[in-house]
Amino acid sequence: MRMLHGMSTTAARRRVIRNLILDQAVSSQAELVDLLEARGMSVTQATISRDLAVIGAAKSNDDHYRIGERGDPDEAVAYLGRTIDEFVESIQSSGNIVVMKTPPGAAMVVASALDGAGLVEVLGSVGGDDTIFVVSAVADGGPALAARLEQIGARA
Numbered sequence: 001m002r003m004l005h006g007m008s009t010t011a012a013r014r015r016v017i018r019n020l021i022l023d024q025a026v027s028s029q030a031e032l033v034d035l036l037e038a039r040g041m042s043v044t045q046a047t048i049s050r051d052l053a054v055i056g057a058a059k060s061n062d063d064h065y066r067i068g069e070r071g072d073p074d075e076a077v078a079y080l081g082r083t084i085d086e087f088v089e090s091i092q093s094s095g096n097i098v099v100m101k102t103p104p105g106a107a108m109v110v111a112s113a114l115d116g117a118g119l120v121e122v123l124g125s126v127g128g129d130d131t132i133f134v135v136s137a138v139a140d141g142g143p144a145l146a147a148r149l150e151q152i153g154a155r156a
Helices: 009-023 029-037 045-055 073-087 107-117 142-154
Strands: 057-059 065-067 090-094 097-101 122-127 131-136
Touching: 009 029, 009 045, 009 057, 009 065, 009 073, 009 107, 029 045, 045 057, 045 073, 045 107, 073 107, 073 142, 090 142, 097 142, 107 122, 107 131, 131 142
Parallel strands: none
Antiparallel strands: 057 065, 090 097, 097 131, 122 131
8 A cells, every 4th residue: 555644545635635625615526536636636536435435524405515414434433443453553541531652644644533433432532643632431431442442443
């Protein structure tokens, strides 16, 4: 698999798609293909369709793509598993906090996948350069959440 700045081309492309949708009104897959090509990423519309499902993007009532409107939750968890498997070097917990370590530059990719998965066990997360802090929704739920994240990554 080809890597860009420490992350796979698929993860990098999905991050760009997510940012495009968050930053501007995008109303079609063909428009996304053009926007990506302008950034040097050659993709097919079928690839865009899969990427949109993975990042949880769907058309809203105003006919523009939005993140988290609908989307396939099973695919979002599967994507989280793949990102954990590919990027996470360690998962540790204390109290209601889980700390995930990644190579430099990869934490935001994992944090984004974690947010996209919508796990009920997660109250929130913060991703830096190589570290992600994940807060469990349960006061002493860090160890159980860490085990769940390990399990999700192992299934990838």
